[in-house]
Amino acid sequence: MLDNLTQRLAKVVKTMRGEARLTEANTAEMLREVRLALLEADVALPAVREFIARVKEKAMGEEVIGSLTPGQALVGVVQAELAAIMGADLGPEASQLNFATQPPAIILMAGLQGAGKTTTVGKLAKYLREKKKKVLTVSTDVYRPAAIGQLQTVTAQAGADFFPSQATDKPVAIAQAALDYAKRHFHDVLIIDTAGRLGIDEAMMQEISALHAAVKPIETLFVVDAMLGQDAINTAKAFNDALPLTGVVLTKLDGDSRGGAALSVRHITGKPIKFAGVAEKLDGLEAFDPQRMANRILGMGDILALVEEARKGVDVEAAQDLAHKIKGGGKFDLNDFKAQIGQMKKMGGLSSLMDKLPAQLQQAASGANMDQADKQVRRMEGIINSMTPQERAKPELIKASRKRRIAAGAGVQVQEVNRMLSQFEQMQAMMKKLKGGGMMKMMRGMKGMLPGMR
Incomplete structure (x- = not known):
């Protein structure tokens, strides 16, 4: 996201090497570059003006201390x-x-049609379920065909409860009935999905205002597509005028390298961004952290997010079982290899992890096609699934005729089976080296790195 701004700032840091302090002369070029980058990223002009004025005020006369160059000091500001x-x-x-x-x-979830409201309701339900909340969802979208069915499907996938409604019902009546049901069944949270339109219209705003007045939500979240650019600003202003918004959810952040909505919507509404939608899957919702998002925009990566992904994805018990197995002289087999692949998939795959790395590491791996690498990982899993339990436990049994059968079962060439077995043998050799207690040291290191692991 905001790749262009990242590249421009990197260029500025290079051009400012050797300066002793930040002055009006040497910050003018940097501010021009930042202004251009923000405008190209579709950030609203009022937000750009305020941002540049604040940076200039803070940067002027900033002493460059220690090992910081003026470029680095400016990036800090x-x-x-x-x-x-x-x-x-x-x-x-x-x-x-x-x-x-x-x-x-x-x-109460509000926003235009196509912003990803219904999917976001499912993601939020899953997010709250993981926080041990009992969640009920309901759709008051009686206009869009299949909207109610779509919410029912994503709610079931999220493991939450769903309150059924009909296209013939009135939105306010649906919301009140759902609220009554939630009270009687002791739900902690009721999420109301509202109707969106292809554009802002008076009838839509009146309906959602009536819904808000009827149920008095504690949170009214405005869901906006980050790819809307300047249009996001107009939409945000209209909803902010019609409703007492409490926060914003940005969707499709991963699909847009400009992402100016992240900087504009908060400026226009004055309301905090509470969540960011970063993938199609139901676990693709992140609590929004301004500091960490700023780090990612500036190419510093988001190591905390990586640790959180690891904490969610790593099955600690399985990892400890593997450690004990290797330490006790057991062999690392293809079942263990498949389990490691599964752990990585739970963490969102290689492309998701790459996005959170600092820019220098991303550039180092820029030659690799991460989507292609994710496909290779899925192929490897398919190859292992085509093996018999005996072959997985004793890979040394897999000779030429078995390789041909496995390749046919997985729908790949024999060369791919050979490549996968070669990668497995490399990992097996590495595990052998960890046999003398090194594995347990590695596990202890992991415990120290991941919060909540004891």
């Missing part, structure tokens, strides 16, 4: 202001959902 414009100045509590009410806490 820009990082702080980027975080501030995305909501860091509101404090950490602002981006949290508010549950300080008599259950159920009602969350």
Whole structure:
């Protein structure tokens, strides 16, 4: 996201080497580059003006101390202001959902059609289920064909409860019936999916205002497509005028290298960005952190997000079982290899992990096609699935005739089976080296790295 801004800032850092301090002369070029990058990223002009003014004020006369170059010092100022414009100045509590009410806490989702509201309701339901909340969802979208069925499907996938409604019902009546049901069945949270339109219209705004008045939600979240660019600003303003919004959810952040909506919407509405949708899957919803997003924009990566992905994806018990097996003289077999592949897939695959690495590491791996690498990983899994349990436990049995059968079963060439077995043997050799207690040291290191692991 905002790749262009990242590249321009890297260029600025290079051109400013050797300067002793930040002055009006040597910051003018940098500010011009940043201004151009922000405008090209579809950031709203008022937000750009305010941002540049704040950076200039903070940067002028900034002493360059220690090992910092002026370019690096400027990036520090820009990082702080980027975080501030995305909501860091509101404090950490602002981006949290508010549950300080008599259950159920009602969350009303608003936004244009196509913004990803219904999918976001499913993602949010899953996110809250993982936080041990009992969640009920309901659709008041009686206009879009199959909207109710779509919400029912994603709710089931999220493991939450669904309140059925009919296209013939009135939206306010649906919401009130769902609220009554949620109270009687002791739900912690009720998420209401509202109707979107292809554009802003008066009838839509009146309907959603009536819904808000009827159920009095504690959270009213505006769902906006990050790829809308300047249109996101107009939409945000219209919804902010019609509803007392409490926060914003940005969707499709991973699909847009410009992503200016992240910087504009908070500036226009004054409301915190609470979540960012980063993938199609139901676990593709991240709590929004302005500091960490600023780091990612500036190519510093998001190592904390990587650790969180690891914590969610790693099956600690399985990893410890493998450690004990190797230490006890057991052989690392193809079942273990497949389990390792599964762990990586749970963490979102190689392309998802790459996005969170610092820019230098991303550039180092820029020659690799991550989507292609993810496909290769899926192929490897398919090859292992085509083996018999005996072959997985004793890979040394796999000779020419078995390789041909496995390749045919997986729909690949024999060369791919050979390549996969070669990669497996490399990993097996590495595990053998860890046999003398090194594996346990590695596990202890992992425990120290991942919060919550004991």
